[in-house]
Amino acid sequence: METPRNPHAITERLREGLSRVGMAMRIDEWNRSKASGLNPTQLAILTLLEGRGAGGLGVREIAAHLGVSQPTATDSINALERKACLEKRPEAGDRRAVRVVPTAEGLAILKASDTGDGLAATALGALDDREQEDLLLTLIKMIRRLQVAEAIPVQRMCVTCRHFSPFAHADAARPHHCHFVDAAFGQRDLRVDCRDHDEADPASRAATWDAFQAG
Amino acid sequence: METPRNPHAITERLREGLSRVGMAMRIDEWNRSKASGLNPTQLAILTLLEGRGAGGLGVREIAAHLGVSQPTATDSINALERKACLEKRPEAGDRRAVRVVPTAEGLAILKASDTGDGLAATALGALDDREQEDLLLTLIKMIRRLQVAEAIPVQRMCVTCRHFSPFAHADAARPHHCHFVDAAFGQRDLRVDCRDHDEADPASRAATWDAFQAG
DNA sequence: GAAGAGTATATAGGAGTCCTATATATTTTC
DNA sequence: GAAAATATATAGGACTCCTATATACTCTTC
Numbered sequence: 001m002e003t004p005r006n007p008h009a010i011t012e013r014l015r016e017g018l019s020r021v022g023m024a025m026r027i028d029e030w031n032r033s034k035a036s037g038l039n040p041t042q043l044a045i046l047t048l049l050e051g052r053g054a055g056g057l058g059v060r061e062i063a064a065h066l067g068v069s070q071p072t073a074t075d076s077i078n079a080l081e082r083k084a085c086l087e088k089r090p091e092a093g094d095r096r097a098v099r100v101v102p103t104a105e106g107l108a109i110l111k112a113s114d115t116g117d118g119l120a121a122t123a124l125g126a127l128d129d130r131e132q133e134d135l136l137l138t139l140i141k142m143i144r145r146l147q148v149a150e151a152i153p154v155q156r157m158c159v160t161c162r163h164f165s166p167f168a169h170a171d172a173a174r175p176h177h178c179h180f181v182d183a184a185f186g187q188r189d190l191r192v193d194c195r196d197h198d199e200a201d202p203a204s205r206a207a208t209w210d211a212f213q214a215g
Numbered sequence: 216m217e218t219p220r221n222p223h224a225i226t227e228r229l230r231e232g233l234s235r236v237g238m239a240m241r242i243d244e245w246n247r248s249k250a251s252g253l254n255p256t257q258l259a260i261l262t263l264l265e266g267r268g269a270g271g272l273g274v275r276e277i278a279a280h281l282g283v284s285q286p287t288a289t290d291s292i293n294a295l296e297r298k299a300c301l302e303k304r305p306e307a308g309d310r311r312a313v314r315v316v317p318t319a320e321g322l323a324i325l326k327a328s329d330t331g332d333g334l335a336a337t338a339l340g341a342l343d344d345r346e347q348e349d350l351l352l353t354l355i356k357m358i359r360r361l362q363v364a365e366a367i368p369v370q371r372m373c374v375t376c377r378h379f380s381p382f383a384h385a386d387a388a389r390p391h392h393c394h395f396v397d398a399a400f401g402q403r404d405l406r407v408d409c410r411d412h413d414e415a416d417p418a419s420r421a422a423t424w425d426a427f428q429a430g
Numbered sequence: 431g432a433a434g435a436g437t438a439t440a441t442a443g444g445a446g447t448c449c450t451a452t453a454t455a456t457t458t459t460c
Numbered sequence: 461g462a463a464a465a466t467a468t469a470t471a472g473g474a475c476t477c478c479t480a481t482a483t484a485c486t487c488t489t490c
Contacts, residue, residue, distance in 0.1 A: 010348070011336055013405070013408075017351065017355065018240060020358050069477070070440095072478075073439095123360055126360035135229055136232065142342070143235050143338070146236075257446090273467075275466090285467085289469060294445085
């Protein structure tokens with residue numbers, strides 16, 4: 001595994017590459033934020049809350065999903081509350097806790113700011129269908145590893161969902177099955193953040209992953 | 216291309232996935248920053264300057280590489296200057312301009328903070344050699360597209376370098392050649408940010424890329 | 431059933447990021 | 461040599477982000 005000079009591990013170069021792509025995504029987020037009056041962190045919180053239903057999330061959960069400290073999450077939640085984009089509701093049965101729920105106003109701003117194009121779209125546009133699918137599987141693997149290591153909260157991915165049956169069908173284009181919607185779907189349709197996600201228990205998560213990998 | 220429900224484009228899910236991995240990398244950067252006393256942005260600037268030699272970079276260039284506004288770059292450069300991690304030297308021949316150069320102190324802090332492991336390493340550890348190589352190629356494609364679109368400054372990648380000859384050798388394990396070190400190397404050794412990079416002119420960049428893609 | 435331990439959130443305090451708009455000092459161009 | 465362009469700095473302001481700690485509950489345990 002000789003390299004031209006100053007050998008770096010491939011993981012180091014992958015990190016560099018991911019970081020460049022990440023930079024483009026940050027620029028996208030700022031552009032998106034200009035129209036809305038909310039900065040990227042605030043948009044990230046609303047995005048997180050969107051589709052989690054009326055139950056909302058606690059402050060601590062939001063912090064974990066954003067990868068920031070709890071006081072930082074409180075800061076940003078307060079900023080959004082001032083702007084009437086969300087509200088804190090008392091949690092029934094625990095008077096210390098709070099449920100953070102987006103307002104209709106907040107969801108409208110979020111929706112309006114979603115242009116759907118930008119630098120991330122440009123970058124992904126360099127890839128053909130096959131490469132996109134491979135990238136999706138690669139990212140899912142990486143995210144799952146982070147979950148298993150308990151470095152990030154469980155994401156709402158198909159591969160950790162109770163409703164997911166990998167390679168349940170013979171059809172190579174649509175081998176998987178989702179019991180929630182009771183329909184077959186393909187590798188490229190795997191979800192990273194599905195609002196109908198229902199976390200499976202650890203044992204069946206592991207079994208599902210094995211079946212997914214073997215398929 | 217039916218999906219279980221609420222069909223999202225695959226690009227949307229890829230963006231989500233990249234964003235999760237990016238979050239893990241941000242957490243890494245904060246962890247790294249704790250020991251050093253420099254925050255992630257400051258470490259990013261030093262990383263950028265490291266290996267660019269005594270010539271350094273201008274404020275505007277640094278801003279472009281970080282994807283932030285010029286005043287923001289000035290802010291962070293000043294913070295680093297206060298901490299004696301870099302200095303601003305007058306540019307010979309242009310009295311408006313400045314060359315930002317890291318100090319030995321700054322480089323030492325940078326080096327000391329580089330643990331080499333962390334969440335990014337964990338995530339990448341879920342991949343086998345083949346997947347890592349594919350991911351590297353995918354990222355290079357994406358980054359190149361962003362460069363071509365002039366969304367980000369030219370990165371110091373092999374595929375835009377004057378010294379790079381793609382598929383110059385019959386050896387499938389080491390098909391490429393670097394004229395700077397005059398050695399053959401493989402796909403998985405492609406650089407994302409090589410300090411010996413020498414940007415080729417647009418015409419030969421395009422020709423090199425075509426040859427690289429065809430190979 | 432009252433300490434004590436643990437958990438959920440808020441506050442305090444402070445450095446620094448990040449923006450837009452604008453000022454200052456030079457080059458460069460016509 | 462005036463106007464246009466360029467390189468950086470300043471001003472002003474909203475917030476992010478941290479650590480440490482306070483406050484208010486809830487759960488455990490003797």
